[in-house]
Every structure is written in structure tokens, then in C-alpha cells.
Amino acid sequence: MKHLPLLASLLGCLSVNAWGQAGLELAPTTIGAEEPDAEPGLSLEQSSGMASRLGLSLRETPASVAVANRQDIERRGAQTFQDAANTLPGVNASAPPGFGGFISYRGFTSSQITQMFNGINVATGLARPVDAWIYDRVELVGGPSSLINGAGSVGGSLNYVTKLAERRDQAAEGLLSYGSYDTTQSAFGLNHRLSPAGAETQHYARLDVSHNTSNGYIDRQQRDAWSLAFSLLSDLTPDLSHTLALEYQDEHEDSPYWGTPVRNPKAGEMKIDRHNRFNNYNVADGLYEQRTVWLRSIIDYRISPDTSLRNTLYHLDSQRDYRNLETYQYNADNSRVDRSTAYLVRHQGTQSGNQFELRHEDRLLGLDTTWSTGFEYKVNSSTNSPANVPARNSVDPDNFQPGYFYGLPGTRQGWVKDKTNQVTTRALFIENRLALSDELSLLSGLRYDAIDLDVTNHRLVTASNPRHLKRSWEPVTGRLGLTWQFLPSANVYVQYSTAAEQPSGPQNFEVSTGKQWEVGSKFDYLDGRGTATLAAYRIERKDFAVTDPLDPANSLPVGQQTSKGIELASSLRITPKLLAETNFAWVDAEYGEFNEKVASGAVVSRKGNTPTNVPQRVANLWLTYDLAPSWQTGVDARYVASVYADNANTLTLPAYTLYGSFLRYQVDSHTSITGRVRNLTNETYGKFAHVSPAYYLGTPRTFELAVQTRF
Template sequence: MKHLPLLAGLFGCLPVCAWALELAPTTIDGEKTAEPGLALDQSSGVASRLGLSVRETPASVAIAKRSDIERHGAKTFRDAANTLPGVNASAPPGFGGFVSYRGFTSSQITQMFNGINVATGLARPVDAWIYDRVELVGGPSSLINGAGSVGGSLNYVTKLATREEQAAEGQLTYGSYDTASMAFGVNHALTEPGAEVQHYARLDVSRNTHHSYIDRDQREAWSLAFSLLSDLTPNLSHTLAVEYQDEHEDSPYWGTPVLNPKAGELKIDKHNRFNNYNVADGRYEQRTIWARSIIDYRINDSTTLKNTFYHLDSQRDYRNLETYQYNANNSAVNRSTAYQVRHQGEQNGNQFELRHDDSLYGLSTTWSGGFEYKVNSTTSTPWNVPGNSTVDPNAFNPGHFYDIPRTRESFGNDKTNEVTTKALFVENRLGLTDKLSLLTGLRYDAIDLDVTNHRVVTATNPRHFKRSWEPVTGRVGLTYQFIPSANVYVQYSTAAEQPSTTTQVFDVSTGKQWEVGSKFDYLDGRGSATVAAYKIERKDFAVTDPQDPTNSIPVGAQSSRGIELASSLRITPSLLAEGNFAWVDAEYEDFNEKIASGAVVSRKGNTPTNVPTRVGNLWLTYDFAEEWQGGVDARYVAEVYADNANTQTVPAYTLFGTFLRYKVDSHTSVTGRVRNLTNEVYAEFAHVSPAYYLGAPRTFELAVQTKF
């Protein structure tokens, strides 16, 4: 296992070596060969509004297509994100969806749904069935997404109705710990061919249930996506899309406490690692509904417009006992932090985009511009009490939430945060020569924050708090396509991020990135690869004032530099190899932290928590015969720090998996899959308590899938 980083690095270097030896065009007799695997000629999606392909975009762009999601066995969109270069995503309670990428975490990584930037709490992973693809763009991408995303952006794209007359698919899955899922999807034409107005509908539904490997943790989730595509005229179409998600988890798992002493490599009691120290009636629930109205209009052969109007409504409920720590001699576990909260969120907005192809002094050029308006309102209703209790980890009664003193007291709304964003953006690609192109973009945001305090008014917590920001962000990049199958690029981009505190008058924090890279095909188009090197700087975020520990000052700074490699190679007609590897060096340049004693210490030079220096993936897929396909996979994640002082570490881990698929006929296949073959004990995430948020042990799964 210790050698996997080297193996992943060697795999990543293979395409580079092959590139040096042999670069061949990807055309034969004027026709393009099949896509080699990295979707370099697919639309870059979230990376640009110009309709460019991944190859044409001077930025790190990776896409997990629907076929990739199915081949790699991704169960949630988090699993799909983890197949992309450098991404380490997990789903610890209270974080929605946590992502570490390019040395940054949390709000520095934007997670979008269908190109719409929403509250991070809504990014809790759900079943991958309703998603068509997951897109990743590296580095600052505020140009596309608005404020935030200094480290990068993930975009989860839902399946939509297509112009297929009829298509249907279904899947039944059963696995370890009574994990079961049922899913189906259908796309159908609602009108006869040749009708003046054409309508197509798609419906996807999935239901998942499981009894977790963690004691008493049970989950049930529903996902539904419906869309109606209407071709009103040959040039005008409208799509109505509705998505609904409902998740219910009983006695959620909040982590496994680490043993004392809490220094160096943190350890857990493996015998009791699946204990659930939450109360018996602990609860997590989430209900989310999306509605989108999308208009696509081709004004002429050179000009198109797109308008997306949307409404989002979400409600999340927590009721848990959340913090667990061993006593001094590790004989008992002290439980605390009884916390109940409801988050109610609503977001309404509109995105308008206009794209135009033209020429400028004889040079080909494409313009894209538009505006965005959105209002995001979130109200929280929290209540927490100490909830202290001590239990024997070998035998204990978990108790009930409302038996804890003071949990039955009434509580009301805390605050309502309303953020109104108005934005203008413009982007351009100019073909300087037939091989060299220039990409530029600029975005202006006007952001208004209005905080309403529903509790007792004090000098530090007024009834209303208002603040406005007007950041300008942008990007400039050059792409040189020196042969048809290979290019190099250089890019500079910037980002802006709202301050996390809402009670002090801070300006936005800023970020910038330099990146160089290449995207190419090799070995007569049987392989494709990407390589990128970058440096990111983020500054002016809030840190503790060393002169006044009760105050924050906007002087924080951090940086990261790294390399990312990805490749897909058809070694033989029957053997496919895919992999990626990422290395990052991330550190705080200026960061002060208030510790338990009340003192303020500098963390300059330290690595942020939950940031692995190396992440690698490798897949080998082999077609034994026309009906049989099998494969193996490996994932490596380097050790991470659990504290800002960098005195506590969580060990690295390597996961292996395998699958075997039998094609019953042209429509139906049966797949058996084993995850975590070696039954590795590992932490997906390190809580600050500190505690491990454990990943799944070895599990088995059998799936039957059919398509018509």
C-alpha cells in the first residue's frame, strides 16, 4: 500500500513519456476516431459559457460522464466526484458535503447544481442515479460562479429529457448491511413525429435504504427528477425541470472518538469502532425541491440565448448528541453537545446568457455575456445544551434526546441571512492564429447581505446588520494547439469570497492562480491525457487578532501549489486503463488561532486540516469475452492533519475494489462488486474533537441493470 503513490505517479507519467515518444493526429481518412476516455472534445460545461470543448479551454477541466459513473460503480455524486483528479470528498454530518481540492476546503470549493451556486449545506451526497455527469474545474472560477471557489468548482448535472422517441432503464441493487436500492428512468416522446410542436418527457426515480455498518444508523432516501422538453419552433425550445430529494436518517453517526494520548498519529479502538454514541432517537432529515424553467433560442446561425429561471426550497433538521471523547485512561466515553436545529432555505434567481460568433479584423471570435440575479434566504433555529454523560464503550444504553435536561425547552429562530446578488459577466475567445487562441473574461458582482436577528438585541448582535460588496473577478488564458492532437496552455484567474463573519465590517477575501498545462491524445488516439501545474494564493480572510483575542482581523493568507495528471489508455481492444494522480503543497502564510488557554498562536507554515498532499485513482477494466467484463481499482489518500497545530495526524489509506459483470442479453446485465477488498480501517474525515469519521469496511453488492 505504501508504494501506491509511486505507482500512481508512474501511471500518471506514462502518457507524458508516450507523448515525448509519439504524438499522432486523431484523424484517419478525415474522420475522427472514438473519444479516448477523458472527454477532451466534450463541452467543458461549467468551465466556460462559450461552448468550448475541454480541449479548447485553458483550464483544468475534468468530467465524470454517465458511463464513467456506471463503470466505476459510483453510488452517490460524492463517489463520482472522488473519481476526478485531486478531489477528496466525504459526507460528515453537519458539513453537507465536504470537499478538499487543491489545498482548499469548505466554502473555498464551490459546489453547484446544474450550473447554479447554492448554499453548501445542500451538497449532501444523494443517489447518483438522477445525475448525468459531474464536472470539475480547477482553481478560481468566480467568473462563472460568482463569489467563492478559490480552490475550484464542482458541478452536479441532472439528467434531462432528450429527443429520443423512447428509452427506458432500471436497476435493482442489494448489498452488505441490507443496503438496497431501486431505480428506474424513462424518456418518451409525447407527440407524433412531424407534429408542429414536439414534446419529450423524462422521469427518473430512485429509492435507497440501508442499515449502516455503524450500530443503529439507518437511512432511507428518495430522489426524483422530471423534465419536459418542448420544441416550440425549429429555433425555440423550453425545458421544465423539477427535482425532489428526501432523506431520513435515524441515529446518525457523528464519528468515532480517538484514544488518548491525542498526539502524533491518532488511533481508535478498532474493537469498538462501529459503536454509535449518538442517542437512540437522533435524527437527520432533508427535503429539497428544485424547479427550473429553461429557454433556449437560436436567433440566427451565429447567435443564441439561454435563460434559466429557478426556485429552490430546502429544509434540514438535526437532533443529535454530537461530541464524544475518551476519558484520561480510555475506559469510558464522555458524550456532550446535545444540539437541535432546523435550517430553512429558499433561493430564487434568474440567469441570462447570450452567445455570438463573429470575426474581428479577420480573426474568428466568440462572445458570451449576460446577467444573473438571485436572492438566497436562510433561517436557522438552533438550540444546544451541554448534554454531558459518560458511557462504557463495551456496553451502554444510548438514551434519548429529550431525556437530556433542558432539551424540551422552547426555542425560536436565531437569524435570517438574506443575500441578494446582481451580476454582469462577459467572456471572449479570440483566434489569434489557426493554432493560438486567447480567452478572456470579466465578472462584476453586487452582493447585499441583510441579517435579521430574531433573538435578544445587544450591542454586538443588533436587530439588523447590512453589508455590501462589489468584487470584480476575471480570467485570461492562452491555448496553443501545436498539432491537432496536442496543445499547451497558460492561465491567470482571480476569485473573491464573502467574509464568513456577518457581525464585522470586512471586505471580500481575494484569490489568484497561475496555471500551465497540456491536453493531448497519444498512441494513435488510443490514449488521452491532461497535465497541469498551478499556484494559488488566497488572502485577506478573517483570523484572530493577536492583540485582542476577542476580535478578528482580515489579514489571513494561505497558498497552495501542485501538479495534476490524468490519463485513459486503451492498452488492447479488451483492456482499458484509467487513472489520475494529484500532489499539492498547501500552507498558511498568515494565520492566527485562539487556543483553549485563551492565547493566540501563529500557524504560519502549517497545512490546513483534512488536506491530503497526494490523492490517486487507478482502474483496470478487461473484457474477457463478449458477455463478460471484470475490473480492479485502487484509491490512495495521503495522511491529513486533524488540527491547525499539525500535531495530530490521521493515517493514509489505500482502498482496493473489484467487479465482475455478465451481460445476459443486449438489454440486461448483472454486476457483482466488492469494495474495500482488504477491509482497510480508515477515516474519510477528521473531526476537530478530534474523532474519526470512518469509511465503510469491506462490502459486497449485486446489481441487475436493464436498458431498452
């Protein structure tokens, strides 16, 4: 933690400044420890800032929206924010090296799913999962959502929200855990009022720190990670507040695991050598490192009882380093593993921007209405410095020396810049909710983006690779939704939404587009003991780049892809002691127009095929039972259907079901002890299929003991 002294000094300086955080409505100070936990469940009365800027609850929003709040994260034992995302309907997230945070949702993957941090859309590579301790909740909205999040978001959006200072005199919490493979976590959180009681200006500070270590279930894979979040909240006047928030993440992983090779013949269901499934074929000095620093300044001002504004100014700085031997394949008779692709790369990225929004409640033609309007400006700059050599060699899987990176032929030390991509975005947006009657409401919105791309080539300038390349796009996206609250406890809705996606590569194409029709319902049942949401949708994405069938070296903007599906989520208090929570998602995704260049050089149509790593069904189930006032137990299950590993749909990764259980003892009003078993049946399963082809194996059966306390 070479940066900790600097951070400590910075935090010391910040603590004496009159800065802070606020919400749009300033809440009274809470004296003492934490407030009682709310009843677990879908909590449709809570709001989500990523689904709408109008302050609507999940129930009022005519869209499929789900939230895993802090209580859900702790009850389900989510270790990272990606684990929390996997508890939401239809999400299948994994973290294979080189892919950052991979998400499959509603038939789409990668850049078609926007991943945001605190409502800010950043580069996908930053979504590599880190410890969930510093996060307050994870939010999900289904389908095209460019109105809120900007370009992208064809399949949906995830938002990871960090803990911030609260208006409380004093609160403290801590967590210590130890588990299989020497996995440890040490975490604490402090919230404290800095100003004397009764002072005209009130200041509150919060600090959360988490340290994680693990030897990993794959040989020679060791991980050490720190996460830190600090925020300072100031209520400067009864109507004006400010937040200064700092986040720091540092992760180091030795000999990262890059997958398990698939045995020959490679056809149908992919098979691995289970005897050698924990082998790590990376070099001994393989490396992954990431350091990320966030700084945000948030102003909330209540201009009048009906009008308020929020402004968020931010800066992000990130650096990621890779040094690995990344590709492994069995030879023809499966007696040896051929290793290749020595890759040394540094990713450096910064993003600075400002988000401004104004909310106003009024009446229009005698009807209640709420408006939200604003603008966004951001500059995202990323520089890659890659070095890639074949470095082919062969090893005996039963007895091999991993070797060292710089001992491989063709490798060299040092970073050589390749390209810098700078994307400047200016956006204007407006959103409105109109109450047509006591039961019927109309939600509408439009967004205009002006996107400028400037690519700087740091290597040899040629006719096909100039020093500078500039492109511009101006997409307009929107949403229209109608909600009918036909009962106080039940509604139905219909929604139409659109998205735009910036093209990749040097071609001067227009943006690809997406559109969705969705119908759904949100309701309580059995006298309020149960709550459920149901959604059915159809999404169409078109005009993305595919290979030209007449010229494999060229691309055409004619790609098409569709998905249709159903999502269901429910929470039911079966008895006063037994709680059941579940969600299920089914999707049918296929390419309408898609061409691929194969190894022979020919171009093959994949029309009608399913995209890779898209499961048709994903389901979760949790049962929690209160054995006694101080004892609680529970079981959980997660099912993920098989996925295709290639666009030809000839290779499949098998379906899997994972089971877990926990037992919790409440020592006193402050402290609990939890024992947890994950993957009870020790299932061998693949979370992600590499195109090598290779498995990315999930975690085997593990045990964990955790002590958590709050004051």
C-alpha cells in the first residue's frame, strides 16, 4: 500500500474543511447507533436514481428495475459488488481476466450493458469486481436506458453506489472473516458528526476501509486488495448541502488464472481434465495490478419546496497492468498443453466531468407534473501500451515448471504507447411525469448527445494508421411509459425505450441503435405478505458493424440482433419465521444479421445463432428461517443454463446449479457470528467460455466464518 501515507495525509487535510454531502431533502440527525433493519424483500417503495431522475419509487417507474440494497448484500453474503449483481433477475456476471467485469443480461453482453459507478458511466474495464464492503447498493434497469446513462445501455444498465456519510452522531461497524484457501477480510466503517450539537453548519464524516487476501483455488494465484471510501457531508444551510467523496482501490494478483484448456475433440459439450482443473498454466511472475482514485464534489440545493438542483463534479484516474502468458490448448492427443500469447500491457485512463440536473414539481393543464432537466459534460481519455508476442511452448500438465515472463522468446521490458482514445461527450436531457388521473401516469423523456472521438496514434504513421483520427456522432434517445395503478397494491405498465451505441473501430459509421417494448406489473399479494414484479420484453439492436461477406478485410454497418424474454421476482413471508425470495429470467436471443470471418479466411453467416455466453435461463432462490430469537439459518440455490462458447454454436459450456447455506448467531444487539458454505455439492462448473476455447472455472466448495459488529 505505497499510496496509503499520501491518502492518510489527504484525509487529514479534508477533515478540517467545511465540506460535505446531502440529499435533496435534508434529514434530521439520528442520535445513537443504527436504525432497525427494514423487512427483507423487493422494497418497491425505495427509489433508484438510475431508473429516473424524477425521484420515483420502483413501483411508480414503468420499467423493470431491481435493487440489491446493503441489507440484501449482507444477508446473502455477497463478497464483491458483482456477487450482489448476480442476485438480481437475469444477471449473469463473471470476471475472467482481460474482460474486466463481464455481464450477460437480456441476451446482450459486454459494452451493450452499461456499468456505472454512482450514476457515472465509465470505461468497462473499471467494472472489475472489488469488495462489496464500501458499496451501499447495486441497481439494475432492464433494456435500453440511454436516456439516463448516455450512449450504450442496449441490454440494460447496472449502477454500483458507494456508501456516503450520514446525518448521525456516531456509528461504527466492523467485519472479520476467514475462509477456505486462506481467504481473509478485515473491514471497518466509521460515521461521525464533526460539529457541536446545535451549530448552524453541521458536518459529518464517514470512512470505510476493507482489506482482502486469498491464496486462490487455482495453484499459485494470490490476491491482495484494498478498498477505501471517505466522504465529508456538510449541511451549509437548511436548504444547501455539499458532499466531498474520495474512493481508492488497489488490487494486486500474482499469477492470474487465465482459464482451463478444453480437451480434444472440441465439439459439443466442452470437457476439461478434472484431475488437473486447478493447474495454473500462467508464468510464475504473471501479474495483474489495478489502482483507481475517484474524487466527487456533489452539491444539493433546495431552491423552493417545489424546485431543487444537484450538481456532481468528478475526476477519475486509473491504471491497470498485465504481464501474463494467456492462451492454453491441449495438443491432438491431450498429452501436453501448448501455451502461447505472452501479453504485456498497461491501460491508463482518466475521466473528468460534470452532471447538472434540475427538478421541478408543478401543475400542467390542472394535472400534477414533475420535470427533470439538465446537462452532462465529460472527457474520457484512455491510453494502451501493449506488447504481444506468440511465445509458444509446450508443457506436461502433470509435471511442469511455469517459467518466467521475460524468459519467453520475444518478450521485452518497458511500455510502448500504442493509441490514446479521447471521447468528449456533451448531453442535454429532459424527463417528465404527468399524472393523467389518480391511477394513470405518463412518463416521457428525451436525451441529445454530441460525441466526439479523437484517436492519437503513438506508433508508425501510415496511410491506414494516421497520426490522428476524428469522428463525431449526435444520437437522440428517449423513453415513453404508461403506468395504471388499478389497485393501491397493484399496477400494470407499458414502456417503449431507445438506445444508441457508439461504433468501434476506425470505420466512419453512424451509431447503432436499439429499441425495446416492455410490459409488466408490480404488485403485493396475500395481504401484503408477498411482493412480486413481472416483465416481458422484446429488444432489437441493429446497424452494428459485421464482416463484409464479399471482402473479409472490410466491415458493413448492417448487423442485427434481437432478444425477447420474461423476468419474474418475488418475496414472500410464508410464516412469521420463514422468508422465501426468488427470481427467474428466460431469454431467447439470436442474431438477425451477423457475419464472421473463420480460420480459413472465409466469411460465414451466423444468422439465427445465439450470441456467446448468453444463458437462456437464470434463476435464484433464498430460504431464510428464524430458528430462535438469536439463531437464523438459510439455504440458497442459483441455476445458470448452458451457453455457447462460439458464434457457430458448436461448443457449449454446461449448465450448472450452485447451492449454499448459512447459520447465524446473534451474540447480542451489536455482534453476530455467521458460518457459511458456498457450492455445497462442490460442483465443477464454468462461469465463462473463452474463445481459445477454455473454461473459466468457478469456485469449488468453500467454508467461511465471519464476525460482524455494529455500534
